[in-house]
């Protein structure tokens with residue numbers, strides 16, 4: 001019994017340390033988008049979807065699972081660096097039988113994003129700056145970027161939705177072309 005408790009305690013401790021470690025590395029905690037934010041982000045994809053939908057930093061899977069359920073005939077991809085949130089999202093994917101969802105435990109900065117046309121994210125000011133630099137290097141077609149809370153510093157949003165929450169959280173929508 002004591003052995004089992006020790007194992008559980010060690011696992012809990014390792015999980016907390018790992019989340020803290022990745023948060024320090026990326027500067028972004030695995031905080032999930034609120035229900036209102038998810039709804040607004042999904043609703044802001046207001047044109048026919050062409051190609052896969054990507055969540056850059058998919059955390060525990062909140063947004064990426066909502067995407068996979070709304071678009072069962074499209075490929076949906078999530079990138080996540082933190083192993084525990086990634087593992088939980090994998091469990092959720094299989095328990096919901098989401099065949100169209102692929103979850104990579106990988107830095108999205110190492111992925112080729114230029115050919116995708118729908119990117120969603122909830123990052124940080126620094127994360128948005130990295131994404132912007134990456135977009136400038138790789139963009140080869142028209143791309144829709146939907147960002148919870150944080151803006152792309154040098155681009156003009158085509159639309160800014162203000163959520164009806166205490167922070168009036170902004171959702172930024174961009175239509176970028178090369």
Ligand SMILES: C[S@@+](CC[C@H](N)C(=O)[O-])C[C@H]1O[C@@H](n2cnc3c(N)ncnc32)[C@H](O)[C@@H]1O
Pocket residue numbers: 022026028029030031032033055056057058059060061062063064079080081082085106107108109121122123127148
């Ligand atoms: C604020 S959470 C958002 C989670 C989810 N997208 C949502 O909206 O509910 C941001 C996530 O991005 C992950 N992340 C940050 N930088 C990353 C990177 N370069 N590559 C992959 N994941 C990253 C973090 O580990 C964190 O879990």
